[in-house]
Amino acid sequence: MIIDPKKQTYKENYKLIIGSILPRPIAFVSTISREGIHNLAPFSFFNGIASNPPSLCFAPSRRSTDGSKKDTLVNIEQTCEFVVNIVTEVIVKQMNDTSEEHPPVISEFEEVCLTPIPSQVVHAPRVKECPINLECKLSQIIEIGPSEPGGGFLVIGEIILFHVKDELLHEGCINIELLKQIGRLAGTEYTTLGKRFSLPRK
DSSP states (O other): OOOOGGGSOHHHHHHHHHHHSOSEEOEEEEEEOTTOOEEEEEESSEEEEEETTEEEEEOOBOOTTTOOOOHHHHHHHHHSEEEEEEOBGGGHHHHHHTTSOOOTTSOHHHHHTOOEEOOSSSSSOEETTOSEEEEEEEEEEEEESOSSBTBEEEEEEEEEEEEEOGGGEETTEEOHHHHOBOEEOSTTOEEOOOOOOOOOOO
8 A cells, every 4th residue: 555645634543653663762761940940751763873973853742632832842842952851661651641741831840740850960850760861961953844734843952961870880881671661652652672682784
C-alpha cells in the first residue's frame, strides 16, 4: 500500500509515524518558568544527535486542542535551559501521568509526587527518582509546520553536565541491565528492553 501523507489528516499521519518508528526513547523534560514554577513532561520524539559537543533533540508538538505551544517549550524559549531525565520502569506510571495537560501555574512534580532537586549549572530542576539526568543549554529551536494542531518544534540542546548514578557506570559505559529504561511504542503501549544481540561493525 502506498500512502500519500498530503491526502490524510495529521492524526492519521501521526498514527503511521508512531507505529513505524519504534521503540522510541523518552525524554522526561524538566523546565522552570520565569515565575519559578517547575514543569515536567514526557516526549517520545527524542534522540541524541552529536557527541562534540554532546547534543540531543526532542520535538514538542503543538497542543491538539488549539495549536498553542506547550509549557515545556514556552519555558525553554524564556530560559534557554532544560533537563532531560531518563525514564525507568520504577517511575513509568508517574511519567505517564505527567502527560496530562495542566495550567502553567501547576507543577507536575507535585501532581505525581516526584522530587525536584537542584541542578548544578541550569536553573531547571532534575528528577531525583531518575538515575540519569542531562543538564542542557538551548542551542536552537526550529519551527515545523503550521501554527495549528499537527505542527511542532525541534528543540536542540547541548548537554553541559551528565548526572549518572555510580552503580550504572562501568569503565565509562552505562550498564543498561541495571538502568531498566522504558521505550514508547504506539498508542498507550510502552516497552522494556527485550531480546538483545550484537553485530560487529565492519
